[in-house]
Amino acid sequence: MPLIMIIYxxxxxxxxxxxxxxFIREKKNVNDMFLYLLVLIPLVLRILRIK
Numbered sequence: 580m581p582l583i584m585i586i587y588x589x590x591x592x593x594x595x596x597x598x599x600x601x602f603i604r605e606k607k608n609v610n611d612m613f614l615y616l617l618v619l620i621p622l623v624l625r626i627l628r629i630k
Contacts, residue, residue, distance in 0.1 A: 588626060595622050 602615040624630075 591622050591626050595619060595626065598622070 598615050598619045602612055602619070605611050605615065
């Protein structure tokens with residue numbers, strides 16, 4: 580696997596971790612929780628290599 584692709588997956592995994600952390604911390608606004616999940620879906624699919 581090329582170095583660029585590895586860096587890409589590391590960045591994606593970092594973003595997923597940050598979004599999950601913010602999702603867990605968010606307790607007041609359900610709309611923000613939904614937006615976190617909406618952004619999280621393509622990143623998780625990309626990490627799992629599902630198109």
